[in-house]
Amino acid sequence: MQEEFPTEVAAEGGSGSHGSRRSGGIIGRTGVRGIVNKKDNSYGACLNIGIFALTSKFGRDLATALDHLAIITMLIQRARHGVLDGDDFEDCMRRALVETESEVGVEAMEDLGLKFSLTLSKSYWINCHTKVYTPRIACLETALAYRRQFAELQQALYHRGSSLLNKFSVADLADNWHRFSALYIEACCGLGETQSIVASSPKSREAVAKRLAALVEANSAEREKQLRAWNCRQMLQEERLQRQAARTERRALLRDRRAMVREDRKLSREDKALRRKLPSELVQNLVRRWERLQSLRRRREAAVLQQERAKRRAAALSNCKKLAKQRAAAKVELRRSRTEREERWRWLNRRDLTMADLLGQRAL
């Protein structure tokens, strides 16, 4: 399923959407849109429809180039109208070519030397303003086939407006880039095969691959920058979301609190109303409450009193026990010292007591 590039119809009708592209309204050195001048001595016509470029051959004569431009313009207008009517781009191009040829004649078409090429850009991999071009292709069918394939690849990355990184991972982009490079190399070298015998050598494939690699390398800083900027944006967004969540939570809390306050007020109003209705009951309640509190207090006091009494009794008891113990200990000590004294006295008053015993006893 092929999708058209939007601008193939958007730039239609010469509405002047690009009319004042350059300041002062002067376009190039020729001052004519679509006429390219080479070193003041060679003129050619060149117009795009989407990524599809149509080029005439170059010649010395400006008037001829203008004739060529008129034919190419006619062709493109026809194709655009077809696309506007909702027809397939390729059918429109084929039909436009046939119609234009039948209008201006085969000879004029041959003189025109019409060739087709594709203007391709891959902003993430190579600089946003850098384009890669396919060689000019004489055969419309070949050109259309390549255009279809490139369009499919580009369509897979359709993201318009927001950052490429918002929608695709770096791996996705790399995969798309690899398929793109393979196709581009094929377009450059495969076309060489049909045009000249020399161009399709593996060396030229290598050269194209090398050129692409160099472009990718040259844009590596820019890619890094983009990645950083994207990360930054993501973080900011995350913060914003968090702030928003906090705000909602705060609001909910506030709402709850307000509801509670409302409820309290309502209850208190109801309470008041009740009180207004039954003053006597209120007094009775109050009295009952007071009595309840009084009895509670009395009971508590009594309990405290009893506790203290019990404590005192316990203290007295323990004191008594301690005294008794002390007395008993004193009695034991007394008995012991008495016995000791008696023993000593007996030892000192025995019949076989010697002087040495007395001295040794003293030394003891």
Add this chain to the structure above:
DNA sequence: AAATCCAGCGTTTAACTTAG
């Protein structure tokens, strides 16, 4: 000399952001 490449830049587009 002709053909082709390709760097550069103003304009347009539409998604995204944000203040009210």
Add this chain to the structure above:
DNA sequence: CTAAGTTAAACGCTGGATTT
């Protein structure tokens, strides 16, 4: 929610440089 502002990317074209 909406309108206005912002942004990144694509488009269209030119013209000097390079290759054939």
